[in-house]
Amino acid sequence: MIYTVTLNPSLDYIVEVDQVTLGELNRTKHESKFPGGKGINVSQVLKRLDIDSYALGFLGGFTGNYIEDFLTSHGIQTDFVRVDEDTRINVKLKSDTETEINAKGPNITENNLNALKAKIRELTSEDVLVLAGSIPSTMPKNTYEELVKLCNENGTKFVVDAEGELLKKVLPLRPFLIKPNHHELGDLFNTVINSCEEVIPYGKELVRLGAQNVIVSLADKGAVLINKEAVYIATAPKGKVKSSVGAGDSMVAGFIAAYEKTRSTEEAFRFSVAAGSATAFSIGLCTREKMESLLPQVTIEKRN
Incomplete structure (x- = not known):
């Protein structure tokens, strides 16, 4: 089974207005809301590619209830740790420009973190854990390291989609x-x-x-996969970019989904590039049909 972890999920509230006038009443012309968070995005794309997963992390309050109900209604299994404070709401205000207001998120206690660790201790060598996104300010900075050490103890493959020091620190622990x-x-x-x-x-x-597989995306310039055996360079499909939000998460999901079915790194990479492009060419996350329509455009050059 695949498990995704989102440490600081959000309820993303998208508001569209013709023009924003500060200090005055502004009326919306369109509104939408949906779960946010990189791990949650991965679970959603996996489901669209017919791969089941469990979404883990922390949820609280009425916003947490909305996210859990949304995921469950879309056939995604959840096993979140409940926290005392409300899951955050991130506001995205769209007019002629786009403004984002991201909330800090709830306080995560030591007991909350220990409850998540207990769930991860139960994983086995047959499972895959995806850690994606940032660590909330109320949590220890070494949280990712602590979680992937548990994976090493269990023989669980783990994937890390994070930046900077978060990524550097997990490399010696051999992320998949x-x-x-x-x-x-x-x-x-x-x-x-x-x-x-x-x-x-x-x-x-x-x-x-220490990384077993490294995918580096370069938008319309393609992508590169590197491991100990080879280097793979992929072309990017052609299309109009509508939003880059979730494209990286879709690449992770596409790779995992195809690897689970084929055990072929090259084929998983092909699916990864198609899934990322399919999301970039869409409003919202990719569909299976959109991804499959782009697959023929992805050509891969292998180098030893």
């Missing part, structure tokens, strides 16, 4: 997959990366440091 984009990879090595060729030496260094 990490997925920085080219900007995040450049930040890790204090450089600027603009092409697939420039990715390769830095991706190889991440493998040397």
Whole structure:
């Protein structure tokens, strides 16, 4: 079974107005709300690709209830730790420009964290754990390290989709997959990366440091997968980008879904690129049909 962890989920409230006038009454022309959080996105895309998962993390209050009900109604299993304070609401205000207001989130106590650790201790070598997103300010900075150490004890594969120091610290624990984009990879090595060729030496260094598979996305320039066996360079499908939100999460889900079915790294990479592009070309997360329509456009060059 696949388990996703979202430590600081949100209820994303999208508000569209013709124009924002500060200090005055503004009326919306369209509103929507949906669960937010990278791990939750991964679970949603996995379900659309016919792969079941459990969504883990922390939820509280009426907003937490909404998120859990939403996921359950879409056939996604949940096993969240309940917390005392409300899950945060993030507001995205769209007019001629887009403004975001992200809340801090609830306080996560030591008991809450221990309850999550207890769930992860029950995982086995047949399971995969996906850790995605940032760590709330109320939690220890080494939370990811503590959780993946439990995976190592159980023989559980784990995937980490995070930035900077969070990513660096888990590399010695041999994550099955990490997925920085080219900007995040450049930040890790204090450089600027603009092409697939420039990715390769830095991706190889991440493998040397412990990552089993490294996917680096470069938007319309393609993507690179690097492991100990080979380097794979993928072309990006052509299309109009409507929103990049969730594209990276879709790449992670696409890789896991295809790998679970085929055990082929190359085929999983192909699905990953198609899924990420399908979300980028959509409003909201990708559908299976959209992803499959883009698969023929993804060509992969393998290098030893």
